[in-house]
Amino acid sequence: MSTEATGRARAVVTPAQISEILATKAGVDPEVFTGNDQLSLRDLEIDSLAVLELQAVILESFGVEIPENAIDMTVGEIAGVVTEGAGEVR
Numbered sequence: 001m002s003t004e005a006t007g008r009a010r011a012v013v014t015p016a017q018i019s020e021i022l023a024t025k026a027g028v029d030p031e032v033f034t035g036n037d038q039l040s041l042r043d044l045e046i047d048s049l050a051v052l053e054l055q056a057v058i059l060e061s062f063g064v065e066i067p068e069n070a071i072d073m074t075v076g077e078i079a080g081v082v083t084e085g086a087g088e089v090r
Contacts, residue, residue: 011062011086015075018082021057022075026050033075041071041078054078062086 015037022028032044041051051071058066058078064085070078 011083013062013079013082013086015079018054018075018079022046022050022054025057026053037076038074040074046071058082 015033019028019030019033022033023030026046026049028046028050032046036044048071055066055070058064062082062085064082066078066081067073073081
């Protein structure tokens with residue numbers, strides 16, 4: 001967590017957290033992420049059902065909707081979207 005100018009804590013989501021969610025909740029082999037930081041979920045051969053599970057967990061855990069095209073994003077890009085969305089004032 002970091003602190004914004006308002007003094008409120010802001011969630012910082014890391015690529016490792018996204019990978020962990022995919023591994024624990026969607027059954028993706030954690031080894032698939034090693035050394036593949038620049039590959040999209042599609043390039044990592046992660047299926048659309050795993051992405052749907054990721055979307056559900058992210059929404060429940062952080063209150064952020066990740067884009068429908070998340071399968072074409074890297075784990076780092078997804079982490080950035082979640083971090084940005086979690087920092088928005090609701």
